[in-house]
Amino acid sequence: MPEIDINSLIRQNIRNLKPYRSARDDFEKGLLLDANENSLGSPVRNPLDLHRYPTPAQNTLRKKIAKWRHVDYENIFLGVGSDEPIDLLMRIFCEPGRDSIMVTPPTYGMYKVAASINNIEVKEVLLTESFQLRPKEILDAADQSTKILYLCSPNNPTANSMKLTDMVKLVVSFPGIVVVDEAYIDFAKQESMVPLVQQYPNLVVLQTFSKSFGLAGIRLGIAISNPEIIRVMLQVKAPYNINKLTADVAMKAFENMALAKFNIEKILEERDYVAEQLLQAPQVEMVYPSDANFLLFKIKDALQVYHKLAENGVIVRYRGNEPHCENCLRVTIGMPDENIRFLKTLKLIIG
Ligand SMILES: Cc1ncc(COP(=O)(O)O)c(C=O)c1O
Secondary structure, rough: OOOOOHHHHHHHHHHOOOOOHHHOOOOOOOOOOOOOOOOOOOOOOOOOOOOOOOOOOOOHHHHHHHOOOOOOOOHHHOOOHHHHHHHHHHHHOOOOOOOEEEEEOOOHHHHHHHHHHOOOOOEOOOOOOOOOOOHHHHHOOOOOOEEEEEEEEEEEEEEOOOHHHHHHHHHHHOOOEEEEEOHHHHHHHOOOOHHHHHHHOOOOEEOOOOOOOHHHHHEEEEEEEOHHHHHHHHHHHHOOOHHHHHHHHHHHHHHHHHHHHHHHHHHHHHHHHHHHHOOOOOOOEOOOOOOOOOEHHHHHEHHHHHHHHOOOOOEEEOOOOOOOOOOEEEEOOOOHHHHHHHHHHHHHHHH
C-alpha cells in the first residue's frame, strides 16, 4: 500500500484557508446580538426559533448519526444531500483546470456534472458488461493528476453492488481519495465500507437520508471518513449548511427506526415481486440483479416504451444511452398499488 499523506493531496489554497468563524462556533446561549438576526421573530409560528441561525457544527445530529453507524462524531460530515460532499471533495482536492477525477460508467451522473462545474477533467473506466469494477484498468488509467476515484455501490443505474474485494483493493492501491457512494446501502445484502474508514485514511463513504429513510425532501447527506478529511470539509462548507428544519426532522426519524426498517423490508419484497412480473413479459430480455430500491431492465424498443409509459402518466428513466445499457429502463419501486399500475400499464403498451 502506498503511504498516503492526505494533507499533501489537499489544494494549496485550501491548506492555507482561514475558515469563516461565527460567534456561534463559540457561544450558543446568552443575549444573542452577534449575528444580525431579527430578534423579534418571524411571521411564521414555529417551535424551532427559526429567527436564529442553526448551529454551525450540528454536533448533536452528528453524534446521533455516528452512534447509529458505529463511528465517532468526528468521522461524520453532514451535507445538503450527498450531492454537497460530492462537490465539496472536488473543491478540496482538485485544482481546477489541472487535476482530474475518475468515474466508472455507467454510474451516477452528478460526479461528472460536479467535475464540469469545477473545471475538473473526468477520466472514465467502464464497468464490465456484468457491471463490475476493473481494478487493474482503473489503476493503470490514473495518473498524478487523478485526485479522486468515485465508486458507487450499490450502483445507480445498474442496481448491483460492486465486489467488496475490488473496492478494498482500490482503496489500498489508488494513490488518491476513494469515495464510495453508498446512497442505497440500507437496501443491500452486501456490507457497508464504513468500518474501513478507521483503517484507510483515503476512504470517504457517502450515505444519505434520501433513500432508506425516505427523507429526500429534507436534503441531508452524510460523508464518513477519517477526522482529518472531515475537519477540512467542515472548514470549506457554507457556515450554516444544515438548516434547523432538516436537523429537527432527522432527529425525529431516529425515534421511529422500526418503521424505517419495516419500509425497507416492504420495498425489498415489492422489488422482488416487480422483477418476477417483469420477467414474465417476453419483451423483457433481462432484469438485472438489484441491491437497491430500483430495478434496471432490458426491454425491446425501450425508448418507445419509455415515451408510451410517460404518455400514460408513468414516469421511469430511460438509461439506454449509458454504456452496456442498450434498451434499458430504470424503475423505482413504489407503493404496492403504484407497482401494480406500472406493471399493468407496461403490459398494456407491449401487448
Ligand atoms: C448514487 C447516488 N448518490 C447520491 C444521490 C443523491 O443523493 P442526495 O439526495 O443525498 O443528494 C443519488 C440520488 O439519486 C444517487 O443515486
